[in-house]
Amino acid sequence: MAGMPRVFVTRKIPAAGLQRLQAGAAVTVWPGELPPPPDILRAQVAGCTGLLSLVTDRVDEALLDAAGPQLRVVSQMAVGVDNIDLGACTARGVPVGHTPGVLTETTADLAWALLLAAARRVVDGERFVRSGNWKTFDPLHMLGLDVHGATLGCVGFGRIGQAVARRAHGFGMRVLYAQPRALAAAEAGAARHVPLASLLRESDFITLHTPLNPQTRHLIGAPQFELMKRSAVLINTARGPIVDPQALYAALHAGQIAHAALDVTDPEPILMDSPLLQLENLTITPHVGSATLQTRDRMAVLAAENMLAGLAGARMPHCANPQVYATV
């Protein structure tokens, strides 16, 4: 331990990653079930060389100041880094690690679980049976939506969007995608690049896969819901604030779209008095896109590897602010 760089880890993480980290650092793990409150996080990180963060931690100027100038690495166990002020880290020469790739397929699986659950009313059916209401086969009851042959619209077509689209081909779906840049044919496969407005008008299932940034905050709001089909299903496994929650409530309540299936919300966790939770046409899970045993192990190991590389002054395997290497 003596002489090893000090690293603070903001929550218990899978042992595979923790052990890897402990081989090269003196590690303190926050033991709480909930994230460390900001003042405690600031106190804990003071004097550390590395911070291993989660999406629930705000890494901003105040935290970097509290950490002190010896902080050399932030390594986040997530692909998204919208909770981190990347500009502030870069300005201080601090590389920020993240974990792309290892969670792509797992997150795409969850987007599909939500899509199918919403289309075929799996959660409604479960509630119906458990509450003792299943009396007979009913030709007019629990009617959902066909998935096969429908049109899937991917808003954002990076790794996860493309993985969701690959699964759609097995369902014989037509796939559209919207993002600023059209992909080369080899990457896009049979998916067609269209403007966002066309995607919203034409899609039966709309699934969000953009990072959260100033351009994508409330990308889906009242004007976008107006374009959607009344039978449309919206799936969000990306970040809550990409959707305007008030506009979402209004659209679901008015039947302007059929259903929303959310793994992420704004705020997170959703408040228990949120009107969204009163709606029957909402399916919701607690930000579990990457939550499988195998994937969380892979994320923890990658976060440890990013950290150890950063501590050693080497280039991280996956750095979210690679421009930092040009400035140090």
Ligand code: GLV
């Ligand atoms: C989870 O939300 C992630 O960004 O990995």
